[in-house]
Amino acid sequence: MPAPLMTDTGQFRRAALPPAELAAVAAAAAGRDVPRATARAVPVDYDWASPATAGLWRADVRAEADGAVLDLAFFVKLLRHPRLWPELGQIPDGPARQDFVGFFPWQFELDMHECGIGEILPAGMRTPVLYRARPVDADHVALWWEYVDQRPGPWQLADYRRAARMLGALAARRRAGADANRRLPELCRAMPPGGALRYFVGGKVEQGCLPALRAASTWRHPVLVAALREAADPGLPADLAALGARLPAILDGLDRLPQCYAHGDASPQNLLIPAGRPDELVVIDWGFGSLLPVGFDLGQLLVGLASAGETSLADLPRIDAVIFEGYLGGLRDEGYDADPGDVRAGYLSGLAARSALCLLPLELLGREPPPADLQPLFLRRLQLTRRLLDLTAEIPGA
Numbered sequence: 001m002p003a004p005l006m007t008d009t010g011q012f013r014r015a016a017l018p019p020a021e022l023a024a025v026a027a028a029a030a031g032r033d034v035p036r037a038t039a040r041a042v043p044v045d046y047d048w049a050s051p052a053t054a055g056l057w058r059a060d061v062r063a064e065a066d067g068a069v070l071d072l073a074f075f076v077k078l079l080r081h082p083r084l085w086p087e088l089g090q091i092p093d094g095p096a097r098q099d100f101v102g103f104f105p106w107q108f109e110l111d112m113h114e115c116g117i118g119e120i121l122p123a124g125m126r127t128p129v130l131y132r133a134r135p136v137d138a139d140h141v142a143l144w145w146e147y148v149d150q151r152p153g154p155w156q157l158a159d160y161r162r163a164a165r166m167l168g169a170l171a172a173r174r175r176a177g178a179d180a181n182r183r184l185p186e187l188c189r190a191m192p193p194g195g196a197l198r199y200f201v202g203g204k205v206e207q208g209c210l211p212a213l214r215a216a217s218t219w220r221h222p223v224l225v226a227a228l229r230e231a232a233d234p235g236l237p238a239d240l241a242a243l244g245a246r247l248p249a250i251l252d253g254l255d256r257l258p259q260c261y262a263h264g265d266a267s268p269q270n271l272l273i274p275a276g277r278p279d280e281l282v283v284i285d286w287g288f289g290s291l292l293p294v295g296f297d298l299g300q301l302l303v304g305l306a307s308a309g310e311t312s313l314a315d316l317p318r319i320d321a322v323i324f325e326g327y328l329g330g331l332r333d334e335g336y337d338a339d340p341g342d343v344r345a346g347y348l349s350g351l352a353a354r355s356a357l358c359l360l361p362l363e364l365l366g367r368e369p370p371p372a373d374l375q376p377l378f379l380r381r382l383q384l385t386r387r388l389l390d391l392t393a394e395i396p397g398a
Contacts, residue, residue: 004296013054015078015142017134024133025144026063029072037063041076049087052106054080054140058147073147074131081139082106090208100203105289107141111185112286119149120180122169122330124162125281128272150284151273157322163271163281164323167263167276167297168330174261175336176291181261184289190288193259196249200288201353210244210356214236221365226291227378236382239389250395257293257346258338262332265290266297269305293329294338295346298323298355303355306384313380316387341396356388 012283014258016039024327027034063070082088082104091097107110111131114348118127129146136142173180181189184320212218219237228236263270264287272282288296301323306312322346331338359381364374371377 003094011078012043012076014140015055015057015076015134015138016041017142017144021132021134022061023063025070025074026070027065028060028073028131029129029146030063030065030070032065034063034065034070037061044075047148051082051085051087051104052079052109052223054078054084054165057142059320073149075128075145075147077143077145077168077318077391078136079106079109079143084139086357087242093204095204096203096207103199105187107288108185108187108289109284110141110143111187115183117183117286120170120173121283122166122173122333124279124336125170125283127156128282128284145284146203148272149275151152151275151278154310155268155273157318158194158318159268159273159278160301161265161280161322161326163268164165164298164301164326165330165333166281168299168327169334170330171294171297171327171335172334172338173262174201175294176259184261188261188289193291194251194255194293196264196288196290197254197292197296197350197353201251202246205353205357206244206247209362210241212362213240213244213357213360218362218365223365223370223375223378227375227382227398230375230379231382231386233382233386236386239333240357240385243389243392244354247353249397254293254346254349254353257295257342257349259296260296261290261292262288262292262294262297264297265300267300267307269304269308271301293342293346293350295327295343296350298327298347299351299354303351303359303388306387307355307359308380309377309380313383313387320391348391352392356385356392361390 022039023034023037026037040059040060042060043059044058046056056075058073059076060074061074063072066381083101088097091100113127113130116175121127125378128148130143132144134142157241218224263283265285270283270285272284274280302316302319306313306316325345328340328343331343361377361381364371
């Protein structure tokens with residue numbers, strides 16, 4: 001479930017670079033010697049539910065070189081150990097919390113970059129340039145990335161099709177047993193197939209989302225009562241509970257499908273289209289490091305912008321059709337003759353396990369004062385949830 005978006009300018013002191021390092025980073029970006037540089041941090045909102053993210057900023061850097069003034073921009077991310085996560089108290093004190101703190105791969109973004117993942121991406125897909133990874137202390141690492149100025153305007157069907165084709169090609173290159181997987185971080189290679197997804201479902205979904213969805217008191221909240229009435233969908237609470245009961249069988253079914261290493265969180269928000277280069281995708285924020293069923297990445301590609309309210313729900317059937325076709329094309333491009341039925345099952349079952357039960361921002365119901373747009377937000381999320389539940393009816397054995 002989404003959490004409040006936050007900014008923290010004070011944390012930038014941890015992520016800031018000393019003058020000599022800042023000048024070196026500016027020189028690397030500018031391709032020329034830079035004797036001096038100064039930085040101004042502009043906070044970027046982020047989801048406080050992210051255990052590893054302590055802060056995000058656009059760093060506007062002004063550098064002097066050969067008498068000229070250069071204005072450069074970087075995307076700065078401060079990673080932190082999960083024991084410092086402000087929301088850690090949501091996990092009951094005891095073995096579950098200890099397991100989370102000990103397991104959560106808080107430097108996974110850096111690990112993926114350092115393993116050379118960029119070298120096996122299909123044509124048209126790349127990672128951003130990492131100019132500096134600076135260990136701050138035992139609990140923090142600052143990453144100074146290339147700032148990608150994104151193309152304005154909404155995603156079009158052609159963008160979805162192209163992204164899906166690239167994701168399919170990437171999955172084919174990283175299918176179980178592929179030589180390319182030898183370069184992955186040890187964490188990825190050590191986890192059993194589906195291990196990261198099962199960990200997510202067992203924690204966030206089964207311990208976090210499902211108990212609230214099953215509670216009658218949740219659905220008696222005035223905001224939800226009004227939104228559900230406006231959605232004209234009185235059967236939704238029971239259908240969500242029924243999907244929750246099917247999760248163990250869905251996860252078992254996912255494990256029986258052909259496996260690939262996926263991006264893991266392939267929403268359009270993590271597939272950046274640079275301004276002036278509309279045929280390119282810059283890939284950020286890798287997730288779910290274990291093997292996952294073929295087709296898994298299509299779930300977040302479908303739901304990412306719809307969840308953010310940036311895509312009309314009426315467009316989802318068309319998006320569904322083009323991304324499925326595009327992904328199959330990407331698999332074929334790499335000589336991976338996957339059964340379309342398996343791909344569809346991996347896509348929709350992954351969507352059911354990863355997203356369908358986590359779309360309602362129930363934590364906002366207790367906030368004082370409540371957000372002004374709370375009921376419209378719940379109405380949109382209820383309607384999106386129904387669309388996903390209707391898709392899960394295609395899952396084999398549903």
